Amino acid sequence: MKTLGLALMGTGRMAHVYGPKINAHPGLRLEVVFNPRIASAQKAVELYGGRAMDDLVAVLADPAVDAVVIATPTNTHVDYIEAAANAGKPIYCEKPLDQSLDRVDRAMAALDANPVPFMLGFNRRFDPDNNALREAVRNGEIGRLNMLMSWSREPSPPPIEYVRASGGYFVDATIHDIDLLCWIAGERPIEVQALGSCMFDDQIGAEGDFDMTMTTLKMPSGALVHINNSRSCAYGFDQRLEAFGDGGMVQTLNKRYDNLVRWDNRRTVAREPLKHFFLERYDRSFFRALDEFHNAVTTNRTPSATAQDGRAALAISLACKESALSGRVVRLN
Known part of the structure; x- marks a missing residue:
């Protein structure tokens, strides 16, 4: 197996x-951890190995660096994509590409001019259960796909500082469901309709954002896709999919810590809470994506x-945001 030396961009x-995950993969070697704040890079190196560097030009010129993994804040992704593409380095980038279609187009122009391998980290595609559901749909096990539904509810709202920089709930969270469900369906919507409300955190509402949304996508085939999102869920990280066909x-x-079903004089079914958050629920998917x-x-x-998948998911997410704010159905090209 050929080994790739990686530069991990960021330490958040x-x-x-x-x-x-890089250290666990037999074909990957963590060569460099980059952060402009060298002390932060050194702390990560103590945990995972490699060399700490704070000079981006030197990182991308290093012959031991075969590819980069961009795990920096979203608003820096485009700058690092451009730099890595110009240096001829293959790129794995955490999603989303950016919160702005104009900036996404800038990144795609750099990738067109420097056609290096590029992968966006839509890790939920690589969850074994999600992948198996897609295969069942694509293999015709349910006949023609009529409806596709997802439930994606988080345990508790994030800090308000995160919300302010997130680009809004549709761009921050629903985008993951949009990419996953379009990938399963094998098509992208011709129109979207979304509703949003704020019922858990008044600070989020004060920012003009939502903490609970429902989204419907209408596909060219006529199939309907429903996405149910919430930033709060009393029983853990609720992640389910359903594909219904003729x-x-x-x-x-859902994944649980304990799948044991109990029967006694006090209960007939009781289980432990759901896996707490995406880092635990989707742990395997990050390795499979790498x-x-x-x-x-x-x-x-x-x-x-x-990158095209990333642009499409962002465009659809922004259309959902427009629909929720305007109360109108939004048609897509």
Whole structure:
């Protein structure tokens, strides 16, 4: 197996997700951890290995760096994509590409001018259960797809500082469901209708954002897609999918710490709470996404979850936001 030396860009929460996954992969080697604040990079190196560097030009010129993993804040993604593409380095970038379509187009122009392998980290595609549901749909196990539904509810609202920089709930959260469900359905919507409300955190409402949304996408085939999002959920991280067709239905169920079903004189079914958050629920998916990137780069093929997928998901998310704010159906080209 060919080994790729990686530069991990950033040292925040997502970098600490990818650091252990890189070390666990037999075909990946953490060569460099980059952060303009060298002390932060050194702390990450103590945990995961590699060399701490604060000079971006030197990182991208380093012959030991075969590819980069961008796990920095969203508003820096485009700058790092441009720099890495100009240096000829394959790129794995955490999603979303950006919150602005204009800036996404800037990144795509850099990738067009420097056609390096590029993969966007839509990790939920690589969850084994989600992948199995897609295969069942694509193999015709439920006949023609009529309806596709997802429930994606978080345990508690994030800090208000995060909300202010998130781009809004549709761009921050619903975008993951949009990409996943369009990928499962094999098509993108011709129109969207969304509603939003704020029922859990008044600070979020004061920012003009939502903490609870319902979204409907109408596909060219006539299939309807429903997305149910909430920033608060008393029983944990609620993540389910259902695909309904004229020949049957398939579902994914929540992951629990304990799947034991109990029967006694006090209860007939009781289980432990759901896995707490996405870092636990989707732990395997991050490794599988990096594995896809490794295979694509080393076999010279286009990675799945492309920049075009990222742009489409952002455009649909922004249309959902427009629909929720205006109360209108929004048609898409």
